[in-house]
Amino acid sequence: MRDISFEPTGGAIALRRPSLTLGGVDLPGVPMEFERNAEIFGTGEPAEYVYQVVRGTVRTMRFSSDGRRQILDFHLPGDLIGLELAVAHEVSAEAVTECTLLLVRRSLVDKAVAENLSAAQAALRLAAARLQQSQEHTLLLGKKGAGERVAAFLLEFSERCGGAERELDLPMSRLDIADYLALTIETVSRAFTQMERDHAIALPSSRHVVVRDRGALEVLQAA
Amino acid sequence: MRDISFEPTGGAIALRRPSLTLGGVDLPGVPMEFERNAEIFGTGEPAEYVYQVVRGTVRTMRFSSDGRRQILDFHLPGDLIGLELAVAHEVSAEAVTECTLLLVRRSLVDKAVAENLSAAQAALRLAAARLQQSQEHTLLLGKKGAGERVAAFLLEFSERCGGAERELDLPMSRLDIADYLALTIETVSRAFTQMERDHAIALPSSRHVVVRDRGALEVLQAA
DNA sequence: CGTAACTTTGAGACGTGTCAAATAGCGTGG
DNA sequence: CCACGCTATTTGACACGTCTCAAAGTTACG
DSSP: OOSOOOOBOOSSSOOBOOEEEETTEEEEOEEEEEOTTOEEEOTTSBOOEEEEEEESOEEEEEEOTTSOEEEEEEEOTTOEEOOSOOSBOSSEEEESSSEEEEEEEHHHHHHHHHHOHHHHHHHHHHHHHHHHHHHHHHHHHHHOOHHHHHHHHHHHHHHHTTSSOSEEEOOSOHHHHHHHHTOOHHHHHHHHHHHHHTTSEEEEETTEEEESOHHHHHHHHHO | OOOOOOOOOSSSOOOOOOEEEETTEEEEOEEEEEOTTOEEEOTTSBOOEEEEEEESOEEEEEEOTTSOEEEEEEEOTTOEEOOSOOSBOSSEEEESSSEEEEEEEHHHHHHHHHHOHHHHHHHHHHHHHHHHHHHHHHHHHHHOOHHHHHHHHHHHHHHHTTSSOSEEEOOSOHHHHHHHHTSOHHHHHHHHHHHHHTTSEEEEETTEEEESOHHHHHHHHHO
């Protein structure tokens, strides 16, 4: 899942109108660029758009009342953001890297879901998949230690980047990883170092991870 | 499994078939009784039914590979369980108390969602609500300390039991609470004791909680 | 009443957070 | 192209909170 195909639509002018496909329904959208760390939307804002990642990485997050940040998810190209069917966004979203998003008016999405059975079903499937992933994360935060969390993160990210890849380019900082795993940057850093000592990974640079021993990571993850 | 409730209907001899309503669609189901700690379904089992809690409390949970239990949610009367649209259950479910569940064949639910727009939308709304709740729990596990978690738990449970109630009868043990909040029973117990010392709650018995100072709990929860 | 399960309390160990400082990486401007 | 400065990352020492282990106390139930 890299780049989203832009489909040509019939019309007087043969412009390629980018669109989001939801259960066979095409919803036209507008591509928009965001630079690193740019806010895409904030908690409580009226949810005017649904977003699809075209290029780059996005983080969604919530803040506890004393300002601590919990990253709920990283979103890669193809992922949809903001389909939560609420009037206002419950989460915030920011660009982890420079990225391109397809903005689709929520009213169009709502209309599709309200009128089209297969669109509603597609939305349901997406929500169900997200729920399962969120529950997986609950298990990670609830029952795993620091090393296990970082190993699980690497394996998860590796999966989402195409699976078999042995080399990963992490788009996010240690702080992002820490806030996703509910650890501190220091603890995340130490976990990376330890995995390198154990020859489970190599770290040519801090953002570039070579998975040397996937089995070791899986054992580590299991806890 | 015990008796099916008969309800008087006008005129003809009729047995009112208990049913689950999903977006205006009535899906017939069979009530079934479970005793305390009975397994309702296990992870990996084929998902033959969708369950609605009629009476009692149910816990859904996942296990980490070394057997530790994480409770994902407590389900009270009215709640649906197993609507995750997967072929097999991703979670396990057990009866916290003796309880009555309405079993609805998954094939009926799937059919309703596949054919009826308002049923699909209702399912989507339910999934979205569950997702939001799961994310809230992620924030709790990720960013809150022991006291804050227990305070949040009491407020959450209080809300779900009707809101304004000052007295709560907890159906679950300290171990259940601990596994929900990702703490140990000892830590949960100490948090209760501390809140009692602070006059935020009173504990006539270990399962009976009187909320004396909701504001104090809200402050605690916020952390 | 007696027994088993649950809860509370205590003392100490362990893991992660906190604070501080050194190091590496990276973009900018000379 | 190199020097500089800023940010990100790594490393270390120590503190703190929660877990672990142990035991006493309580409750429910036969």
